[in-house]
Amino acid sequence: MKYQDFLTRTSFEKEDLLAFAHGHLIQDAPGEMGRLPAPPLLMMDRVTWVDKRGRRGHITAEKDIRIDDWFFQCHFLGDPVQPGILGLDAIWQLIGFYCSLNGATGSGRALGCDSVEFNGQIRPHNRIVRYEIEIRRFSEIRETGAMIAVGNGKVFVDDEQVYVMKNAKAGIFKDIAYSDYPIRSDHAIGGLPPHEESTLDKILKRFRRNDGQ
Secondary structure: OOHHHHHHOOOEOHHHHHHHHOOOOOOOOOOOOOOOOOOOOOOOOEEEEEEEEOOEEEEEEEEEOOOOOHHHHOOOOOOOOOOHHHHHHHHHHHHHHHHHHOOOOOEEEEEEOOEEEEOOOOOOOOOEEEEEEEEEEEEEEOOOOEEEEEEEEEEEEOOEEEEEEEEEEEEEEOOOOOOOOOOOOOOOOOOOOHHHHHHHHHHHHHHHHHOOO
């Protein structure tokens, strides 16, 4: 797929998402692309709709539930239920993917959220999980090329809403990838890279100010 085609696509199938996770989807990428997690942590089978309107937009996706999904085998023995954190991670994954669809290059990172509510559960004999995310705003810091997006996410199982995540934040940042794993190198240790600290602080303060917080 050509990069310009990627930027204008409004839906993606499982093959596309797997290729993006492995770094093979875009033939002429302008730089290092953020990646979705590979299975088993890839939490969607298809992106069904992308709508970009200025600094706002929407992205929706679905995941087919399989009775032998890996998490049902361990969470919990005698009481299988999908861990709630995996549904939340799906929202962060999709917000990062939305940033890539808006031209961001670099590595994706989850940045937090304001609140989470669980009012249901996902069991082995359910059928489809649907994620709906309203992107409230996104912004690029031109001096570093970092991009961050904030959105409100909802998770449905068989059309019943089970999770709500407010002001979920994720970003794409340059020059932080640990591409030579497992060799010990500059990016082999975690923590906040010093050269990104002021950028993150600036972006998050801007969003809080716009929210009146």
